[in-house]
Amino acid sequence: MPFRKYVNLFLGRRIERTDPLSALLAAPTDLPxxxxxxxxxxxxxxxxxIGQLITIAFVRLALGVPLPVGPLLTVVGITALSNLALAIWSSSRPEVDERRDRVKTIDATTVPVLGLVLLLDLLLLTVxxxxxxxxxxxxYIFYFVNLCLSAVVLPRGWAWAGCFAAIVCFVVLFFSYRPLPEMWTAAHLEPIQAGDSVTRAHAGLLIAFMACAVVVVYFTSLLRDQLQKSEHQIRAFHADRARTQKLEALGTLAAGAAHELANPLGTIAVVAREVERRVGGTPVEPKVANDISLIRSELETCRNILKRMSADAGQAIGEELIEVTAGELIGESLEGLRETERVAVTIDPAAEDTLVVVPLVGLAQAIRGIIQNALAASANVQQVRVKADRSDGRLRLLVRDEGVGMPPAVLARVGDPFFTTKDPGRGTGLGVFLARAVVERLGGKLTIDSISGRGTTVTILLPVAPG
Incomplete structure (x- = not known):
């Protein structure tokens, strides 16, 4: 093992078990x-x-205090051995990283191990x-260092357990310790064994220690929680900003594509029309006539796709927000929808007068696309159910179908830009992506549950209007 690996093992850093080529080709990852x-x-x-060894040597040799060196060195040795075991454990742990939302997590053994190590440190310090x-x-002030570490590294439960353990250890010290006369004079505090009673000085020191321990753990834990909350808010802000930038880029791309392709598509349409006109009065093979007709129909398909891409992306970005009821939102979503007779709408009485602030046209178009997907996935005789109700103080819209459903592999990709299971020319793969983007920009949530062969349920949660 090279020297660097020994150093990494000694310090508890991760040791990569890959060959140099694999390590070079591997993508960098963040440690949890x-x-x-x-x-x-x-x-x-x-x-x-190391600091304990230096302190023991200085106090014993330089200051001449008669310390029991043997027991003290034994305690330091236990600290070193336990730390070597912790270093080996730390370096051999697998990486844990939630790739989907980039939130780092810890495995089930980490908290108990670190908690027990810090409790062991409190015990060793007491000895x-x-x-x-x-x-x-x-x-004894180093008790507070351990408590700060516990509050920073561990959850609140473990931090308060450390606080209680430190208070118990400090109380035990009042009744069982080896007195050093040099310390009595400096601290003006005789051991309880010497006076056979608890003086006001003992009580005051114990109360001060308990108060400091509680304050340190409480405010350190509070500060850690606030920092974590701020970090989550910053992460959510950057994620929202990235989605907005993606939508703007998509709108620009769609508009540019529509503009750039309009001229060549128009030219092809004119030529195809001219060819069709010229051969209209002369006998031609049926195959040639069919090919000309196919060119015209495919051109129209291309134009419709570009129009949908441009309209969808543009409406998702720049529309004004207005207050609407759940009924108005669903009514707008059904406008222009084919086969509305197959859509069964139910609005819970609690949601009838619920107001939401939304970009009506863009959100209605997104919901319309989801209903269209449900209709396309269902047999012609099956109904699609649209329901509006209240859930946890928010407006909930449910779109259920009893169609073919989706296998897990397809469900995992639903919502990715340009991913579609429809036949070429029948879908752009942007509907669910844009719907989710619009809903999340409003502070809502869109989830999809599906079981292959049993149907799909799309749930949209929207925050209600204030007041």
């Missing part, structure tokens, strides 16, 4: 937050063990202090 927490803790514990003056030793 828990991996960073474990790696940092390993490095901090090495620093703590060190018990051999070196107990609460009269000014280094």
């Amino acid at each position: 937050a828990a991996t960073h927490g474990a790696s940092w803790l390993v490095q901090l514990r090495w620093a703590a063990a 060190l202090l018990s051999f070196s003056g107990g609460p009269t030793n000014p280094f």
Whole structure:
């Protein structure tokens, strides 16, 4: 093993088990937050063990304080051995990364392991202090360092468990520690064994310790939660901005494509019409006549596709927001829809007067596309059910069909731009993508549930208008 790998193992960093070529070709990935927490803790514990050795040597040799070196070195050795085990565990853990939303997560063993390690550190610190003056030793302040680490690295439950453990350990020190006379004078605090009673000085120190421990854990946990909340908000803002930029780019692309292709398509249409006119009065093979007719129909298909792309993307970007009821939104969605007799609409009484602030034309067109998809996936005799109700203070729209459904592989890709299962020329693959983009920009959510052979349900949640 090369020297660098020994260093990485010693510090708890991940060791890659790939050959150099694979490592070179692999895409870079972010390490999970828990991996960073474990790696940092390993490095901090090495620093703590080295600092303890230096402190013991300085106090014993330079200051001449009669410390029990043997027990203290044993405790430092336990710290080093436990940290070596933690480093090996940390370096061998698999990466955990949620690729879909880029939110980093931790596996089930990480929190208990780190929590137990920090509780062990509290116990080892207590043993060190018990051999070196107990609460009269000014280094008891390092309890608060451990508590800060617990509050930063661990969830609230584990952090408060560490706080309780630190208070218990500090109380134990009042009753069982090796007194050092040099410490009594400095701290003006005799051990309880010497006076056989708990003085006001003992009580005051214990109360101050408990108050500091609670305040440190509470405010550190609060600060960590606020930072995490801000990070999530920033991430959501950037995701929303990226979606908006994607929509704008899509609109620009669609408009540019429609403009650039309009002239050549128009020229082909004129030539095809002229050819059709010239051969109209002369006998030609049926195959030639069919080919000319096919050219005309395919040209019209191309024009319709470009028109839909341009209209869909443009309406998703720049329409004004207005207040509408659930009935008005569904009514607008059904406008211009074929086979409306196959659409069964139900509006819950609680949702009849519910107002939402939406781009009516763009959102209605998106919902219309979802209903069209449901009709296309169903047999001619099957109905598509559209229902509006309230759910968790939001307007919920459900579009259900009993068609062929979708297998998991197809369902996972629904909503990707330009992905469609329809025949060529019958769909652009933008309907669900644009619908989801419009709904999410409004602060809502669009989900799709489908079982192959049993149908599909599309759920749209929209925030209601304030007031």
